[in-house]
Amino acid sequence: MSPAPASILRDTPPDGGWGWAVVFGAFISIGFSYAFPKALTVFFKDIQLIFGASYSQIAWISSIMLAAMYAGGPISSILVNRYGSRPVVIAGGVMCGIGMVTASFGNTITHLYICVGVVGGFGLSFNLQPSVTIIGKYFQVKRPLANGLAMAGSPVLLCTLAPINQFLFNQFGWRGSFFILGALLLNCCVAGSLMRPICPKPTGSQLTQTNGTPKRPTTDRSEAQVNGHNTQLEKGCLENFNKFLDLSLFKHRGFLIYIVGNAVMFFGFFAPVVFLAPYALSHGFDEYSSAFLLSIMGFVDMFARPLTGLMANTKWIRPRIQYFFSFAIIYNGLCHLLCPLASGYGGLAAYSVFFGIAFGMVCALLFETLMDLVGPQRFSSAVGLATIIECCPVLLGPPIGGALVDTFGDYKYLYLMCGAVMVFAGLFLFVMNIYNYRMLERERRQEEGQVEEGCEDQEQGLGLRERGEPSSEEQGEAGNEAKKQQIP
Numbered sequence: 001m002s003p004a005p006a007s008i009l010r011d012t013p014p015d016g017g018w019g020w021a022v023v024f025g026a027f028i029s030i031g032f033s034y035a036f037p038k039a040l041t042v043f044f045k046d047i048q049l050i051f052g053a054s055y056s057q058i059a060w061i062s063s064i065m066l067a068a069m070y071a072g073g074p075i076s077s078i079l080v081n082r083y084g085s086r087p088v089v090i091a092g093g094v095m096c097g098i099g100m101v102t103a104s105f106g107n108t109i110t111h112l113y114i115c116v117g118v119v120g121g122f123g124l125s126f127n128l129q130p131s132v133t134i135i136g137k138y139f140q141v142k143r144p145l146a147n148g149l150a151m152a153g154s155p156v157l158l159c160t161l162a163p164i165n166q167f168l169f170n171q172f173g174w175r176g177s178f179f180i181l182g183a184l185l186l187n188c189c190v191a192g193s194l195m196r197p198i199c200p201k202p203t204g205s206q207l208t209q210t211n212g213t214p215k216r217p218t219t220d221r222s223e224a225q226v227n228g229h230n231t232q233l234e235k236g237c238l239e240n241f242n243k244f245l246d247l248s249l250f251k252h253r254g255f256l257i258y259i260v261g262n263a264v265m266f267f268g269f270f271a272p273v274v275f276l277a278p279y280a281l282s283h284g285f286d287e288y289s290s291a292f293l294l295s296i297m298g299f300v301d302m303f304a305r306p307l308t309g310l311m312a313n314t315k316w317i318r319p320r321i322q323y324f325f326s327f328a329i330i331y332n333g334l335c336h337l338l339c340p341l342a343s344g345y346g347g348l349a350a351y352s353v354f355f356g357i358a359f360g361m362v363c364a365l366l367f368e369t370l371m372d373l374v375g376p377q378r379f380s381s382a383v384g385l386a387t388i389i390e391c392c393p394v395l396l397g398p399p400i401g402g403a404l405v406d407t408f409g410d411y412k413y414l415y416l417m418c419g420a421v422m423v424f425a426g427l428f429l430f431v432m433n434i435y436n437y438r439m440l441e442r443e444r445r446q447e448e449g450q451v452e453e454g455c456e457d458q459e460q461g462l463g464l465r466e467r468g469e470p471s472s473e474e475q476g477e478a479g480n481e482a483k484k485q486q487i488p
Helices: 019-051 055-071 073-083 085-103 109-138 143-151 153-184 187-193 236-241 247-251 253-265 276-282 287-312 318-341 344-374 379-408 412-466 472-486
Strands: 008-010 198-200 208-210 213-215
Touching (some): 019 085, 019 109, 019 276, 055 109, 085 109, 109 379, 143 287, 153 287, 276 287, 344 379
Parallel strands (some): 008 198
């Protein structure tokens, strides 16, 4: 049977062609995944007054949504490995739309937690993970650039959603706005339809041709049974589960360094964005001016991501992309540490510019560095396992920041905390990557030494045979035979 027309059979990633349409689809789905929780902060002030919630309680809406987006990573990985990216992204778009529409009828803050946070968050998870996975299947040489362009969807949509949300809020209130945004999120289904699956080209060992009909090789039943036991059953549930989610990644040193550093980083990664508009409101600026700060940040971020991907694709930075990622995190933290020194609206606008650059650099490199460590074949499982671990700091980061605001009545302590956490995470990754690269170099030299020793032994044996002399192995075998003959 011939392959489905929707699939492409290739030996290597095409690095172009339909891949750019896939990048555009990923641009939309990734954009909604990251920008939507941030753009919802425009409604927080009114929802807080209506429900009488504290800063910490209202921050749980975006926090739960982001945490559910990350917690759904393993589920999304299993579904992607089983069904492919296209149906998973389409299902995620439907879930996001349903979550926002049902949230518009909510009367309690808990209702928003469930509909916006849990349902919408899992829908965004089904949009995010398949999108970043399929890029690695379509691109290899131009992969950093493709990742940067796809990740640029977040600032582009953030730049447009922030003022649109403010307009919708003024015209229809938060309930009507949520209903309209639910319909808008259905565009993720359109983005998912662009993600045509790509499959490896079958080889002669995989498919045999019989009378023009492909035939799968059969397995002899005697080979499947050893000592009366079925070897397939002996593999156990864990080995079967590894087909869909590779748990052996927890033995990968580079992967462990990545998830530890990122888990620390995410405690201070999203809170500054979530509280940027409320921070401006606390300084006495109007709603449109406060929302415009998000647009400034998004506009700068929009250019920072593809430019970072272009830089990461150069021959000077790509071999050292892990160090580049560490620098981006440290730069991000320094921006937050300097934020309390900004005075007036001009100071906050300048902070938004530098923060947009730093935020774009981190986001553009976030998944590219992981793919650089584990490779595209294991990336789907790696990103699923990484996101489930990162969901805890993603969940707790904004509420901790909101608790600091409730305790001290000032946002500067939130930004100081986030900046210190980010700087520490960047330094940790920088030092540990130096260690990892040195260990990899040492292991490579040891393997080369073993290979050279094996080659020398083979050459020595060949030389002895050419001269008619027995090799050391043959001498040992001859000695053993002589000893056996001497035994009565």
